[in-house]
Amino acid sequence: MNKIMASKTSAQSKRTQSTISSLGLILTAAIWGFAFVIVKDSLSHIGAVWMVAFRFTIAAVLLTLIYCKKLKTLNSSYWKHGTILGFFLFIAYFTQTIGCDYTTAGKNAFLTTIYVILIPLFSWPIYRKRPRFYVFIAAILSVTGIGLLALNGNDGSIANMNKGDILTLICGVFYALHIIFVARFNENEDPILLTVLQFAFAALFGWLTAPFYDGAIPIKALHNPQVILSMLYLGVFSTLVCFVLQNVCLKYVPSALASLFLSLESVFGVLFSTLLLKEKLTLRMTAGCALIFSAILIAEVLPKLIDRNK
Numbered sequence: 001m002n003k004i005m006a007s008k009t010s011a012q013s014k015r016t017q018s019t020i021s022s023l024g025l026i027l028t029a030a031i032w033g034f035a036f037v038i039v040k041d042s043l044s045h046i047g048a049v050w051m052v053a054f055r056f057t058i059a060a061v062l063l064t065l066i067y068c069k070k071l072k073t074l075n076s077s078y079w080k081h082g083t084i085l086g087f088f089l090f091i092a093y094f095t096q097t098i099g100c101d102y103t104t105a106g107k108n109a110f111l112t113t114i115y116v117i118l119i120p121l122f123s124w125p126i127y128r129k130r131p132r133f134y135v136f137i138a139a140i141l142s143v144t145g146i147g148l149l150a151l152n153g154n155d156g157s158i159a160n161m162n163k164g165d166i167l168t169l170i171c172g173v174f175y176a177l178h179i180i181f182v183a184r185f186n187e188n189e190d191p192i193l194l195t196v197l198q199f200a201f202a203a204l205f206g207w208l209t210a211p212f213y214d215g216a217i218p219i220k221a222l223h224n225p226q227v228i229l230s231m232l233y234l235g236v237f238s239t240l241v242c243f244v245l246q247n248v249c250l251k252y253v254p255s256a257l258a259s260l261f262l263s264l265e266s267v268f269g270v271l272f273s274t275l276l277l278k279e280k281l282t283l284r285m286t287a288g289c290a291l292i293f294s295a296i297l298i299a300e301v302l303p304k305l306i307d308r309n310k
Contacts, residue, residue: 014252021249025261028245033109033268035238037276039097040105042230046221047214048097051234052090053206058235059243060199067192078193081185085194086201088178093202094209096171103164104279107149109269110289111165114172115179116263116296117142122176134298142295148288195243263296 042051064071100108117139120131146169185194211217221227249258270289273279281289 017252021252022261024245024249025253025258026264028242028249029262029264030268031237031242032265033270034272035234036100036105036109036269037272038230038233038238039100040108040273040277042227043097043101045224045227046218046231047210048101049094049206049210049213050218050221051231052093052097053203053210054231055234055239056090056093056199056203056206058231059239060196060203062236062240063196063199063243067196070190070193071196073190074193074197078189078197081181081189082194082197083201085178085181085185085198087205088174088181089198090202090205090209092171092174092178094206095167095174099164099167099171101164102162103168105273105277106270106279106281106289107165107285108168109273110149110266110292111146111168112172112175113263113266113292113296114142114146114169115175117299118172118176119179120299123180126180132303134302138295138299141291141298145288145291145293145295148284148291191247199239263293263300266293266296 039051046054096108096112099111103111117135120135121139123129124131182191182194182198218227246262253261266289270281274281
């Protein structure tokens with residue numbers, strides 16, 4: 001009788017953990033989605049590259065304070081890999097943040113998700129593993145969605161894509177490379193240490209680049225409470241808290257379901273930008289978002305469901 005009760009209690013505990021973790025992943029997606037609004041709104045007060053520098057500096061400092069004891073085990077391999085990951089991360093956020101200045105926050109959110117389809121395609125030459133058929137279907141859907149979302153004018157030519165759309169797509173390329181190499185380096189190294197280093201190097205690249213792109217450090221902007229709150233949101237919540245939530249919650253939620261929850265980032269991005277920034281979402285753009293989101297589900301969720309049912 002006691003064993004039965006213990007089994008029921010254990011099952012109920014697991015369901016509770018799974019439910020709370022699922023909500024945690026949805027919260028992560030919502031925080032990331034809201035970050036597009038924060039970035040878009042803040043660009044009128046502070047330069048894009050300074051924004052990147054500040055957010056990663058905040059995240060790196062806080063994470064270093066939390067895991068300072070682990071830093072004693074750093075070696076040359078960690079420094080090398082941390083630099084590579086930090087560079088990819090910096091270029092991704094550099095192009096995404098600047099891109100957000102030239103396009104809408106909603107489009108910025110959805111176009112960024114091209115990385116989901118690019119990961120298996122880029123992994124093909126690196127790991128010499130041919131993507132499954134549905135990746136190519138997802139790629140076609142994604143490209144079609146991008147066309148509906150980003151191309152303007154009657155001729156629908158690529159010349160009509162604005163600067164922000166192109167930069168956001170470049171961001172997706174570097175997000176994909178970042179995720180691929182994170183997975184590769186994590187095989188033999190502590191992911192916490194790699195995260196600390198990539199945040200630190202992304203911040204360093206930001207500090208080195210910002211004076212050339214944005215000019216002198218924006219002292220006046222840093223006296224603006226709105227800017228300070230925005231940088232804290234991006235550094236603490238959108239970067240550090242989301243990292244912790246994602247890593248903890250993934251332990252208790254099936255990967256297919258977790259991917260679905262995290263992919264809601266783009267949906268939240270469009271939702272918040274429409275409600276708070278009053279951005280207009282046309283029927284054509286809605287169709288484009290729907291196709292891109294379908295591509296994400298096919299590329300990210302479908303393979304995990306297939307593998308689980310084997």
